[in-house]
Amino acid sequence: MKSRATDEEPIVFVGMRVSDLPVPHVPSVERTCATCSEAIWVGRDGLRMASKAERLVCVPCISIELELEAAGPIVYH
């Protein structure tokens, strides 16, 4: 899924938790969820987007935020 975020809006980058996905599907590096501090995967292809993101969060955390409608534009990779 491609991001529809604009430069004006903060980007939230979502990654799978390492604990949920011990072996990533694509070459990835470990980052840390800004909300729960769990280790998450960022695919190498997603690194550029992740570096521009305001926050990196894991899937469970963003699910909670979406329910609360508190999240900004979401980037999946």
Ligand SMILES: [Zn+2]
């Ligand atoms: Zn998290």
